[in-house]
Amino acid sequence: MTYKVFIDGEAGTTGLQIRARLEGRDDIRLITLGDADRKDTRARLAAFDAADVGILCLPDAAAVEIVAQLAGTGTRLIDASTAHRVDPGWVFGFAELDNDLRARIAGGQFVSNPGCYSTGAIALLHPLVKRGLIAADQALAINAISGYSGGGKAMIAEFESGKTDGPFVYATEQRHKHLPEIVAHAGLTRQPVFVPSVGPYEQGMIVQVPLPFVEPGQGAAIEAALADHYATSRFVSVVSPDHYGARIDPRRLNGTNQLELSVHGNLDTGGAVLLALLDNLGKGASGAAVQNLNIMLGLDEGLGL
Numbered sequence: 001m002t003y004k005v006f007i008d009g010e011a012g013t014t015g016l017q018i019r020a021r022l023e024g025r026d027d028i029r030l031i032t033l034g035d036a037d038r039k040d041t042r043a044r045l046a047a048f049d050a051a052d053v054g055i056l057c058l059p060d061a062a063a064v065e066i067v068a069q070l071a072g073t074g075t076r077l078i079d080a081s082t083a084h085r086v087d088p089g090w091v092f093g094f095a096e097l098d099n100d101l102r103a104r105i106a107g108g109q110f111v112s113n114p115g116c117y118s119t120g121a122i123a124l125l126h127p128l129v130k131r132g133l134i135a136a137d138q139a140l141a142i143n144a145i146s147g148y149s150g151g152g153k154a155m156i157a158e159f160e161s162g163k164t165d166g167p168f169v170y171a172t173e174q175r176h177k178h179l180p181e182i183v184a185h186a187g188l189t190r191q192p193v194f195v196p197s198v199g200p201y202e203q204g205m206i207v208q209v210p211l212p213f214v215e216p217g218q219g220a221a222i223e224a225a226l227a228d229h230y231a232t233s234r235f236v237s238v239v240s241p242d243h244y245g246a247r248i249d250p251r252r253l254n255g256t257n258q259l260e261l262s263v264h265g266n267l268d269t270g271g272a273v274l275l276a277l278l279d280n281l282g283k284g285a286s287g288a289a290v291q292n293l294n295i296m297l298g299l300d301e302g303l304g305l
């Protein structure tokens with residue numbers, strides 16, 4: 001069986017990486033538009049019509065616009081943008097989060113890919129809030145470092161042209177676009193303080209959640225809860241801090257669909273910091289989209305990953 005897939009925004013950062021993961025597969029045929037047609041609405045609608053699944057790799061406003069045009073057509077969609085991640089009409093495409101999510105993705109018409117920072121933050125917080133180890137209204141802070149590819153073509157061009165040499169901290173005004181999905185899918189009732197940063201390297205990220213309120217000895221229970229939650233996950237693993245050296249390189253999972261979670265700190269004196277390490281273009285974007293596509297098509301979810 002061959003499935004037809006159309007990637008809208010295929011020439012962008014996320015789109016290109018999805019194409020690279022799909023083009024060698026003999027069970028997938030990509031529907032591609034040439035440069036003259038790739039922003040032509042009629043050509044794009046015809047491509048969606050011919051596809052079994054369409055993948056949106058567009059800026060948020062363009063994703064909203066094409067979804068409106070596709071209303072009522074029955075086309076199955078995966079949206080890599082931020083536009084539908086807290087929309088009740090869309091399934092949140094993070095299969096490892098809860099038992100029922102994989103089945104909902106499999107049967108879903110509209111599946112929204114999680115954001116890159118959100119993937120790390122939600123993967124750490126959701127199981128701990130669910131098990132009562134972190135209160136839903138706990139005051140939390142999240143810090144993160146990302147490679148510049150997280151900012152798409154525009155930020156890649158800034159760094160590669162030398163216009164910016166980074167690093168920088170940003171979004172300090174607490175309106176980052178990932179905050180609503182972190183609150184919703186981690187199960188929080190209080191918005192965390194989120195301070196992301198970009199380093200002068202292309203790809204890879206670490207999301208950090210400091211937990212200064214953890215009592216001596218409680219860190220082990222947190223690690224055990226995460227290990228239990230992801231025990232059968234193929235792409236999410238819980239690793240001991242010894243897995244890393246004294247310096248943890250955000251690029252270590254580049255090119256993979258893996259997400260590594262770990263619990264650090266002096267567990268005798270209390271206080272801990274949770275880390276999530278991933279490729280922002282792997283499990284943080286394109287890898288996750290291919291995993292969702294495989295699940296939607298009823299295939300082995302690791303195909304091409």
Ligand SMILES: NC(=O)C1=CN([C@@H]2O[C@H](COP(=O)(O)OP(=O)(O)OC[C@H]3O[C@@H](n4cnc5c(N)ncnc54)[C@H](OP(=O)(O)O)[C@@H]3O)[C@@H](O)[C@H]2O)C=CC1
Pocket residue numbers: 008009010011012013014015038039040056057058059060062080081082114115116149150151152153154280281284285
């Ligand atoms: N980069 C990352 O790490 C991640 C990105 N995402 C999300 O994925 C989406 C795409 O991001 P990214 O790949 O980084 O962005 P890019 O800017 O690299 O790519 C976006 C692509 O969409 C094309 N495009 C823009 N408007 C239209 C339109 N109206 N019709 C058709 N094509 C259009 C652009 O064309 P042109 O080439 O002419 O500019 C470009 O090729 C965004 O919503 C982003 O938030 C999600 C997770 C991680």
Ligand SMILES: CC(=O)N[C@@H](CCC(=O)OP(=O)(O)O)C(=O)O
Pocket residue numbers: 080081082114115116117146147148149150151152155177178196198280284285
């Ligand atoms: C470095 C950088 O600029 N990162 C982007 C997020 C990248 C991403 O994954 O955002 P979406 O998944 O929501 O598209 C930002 O902070 O806006």
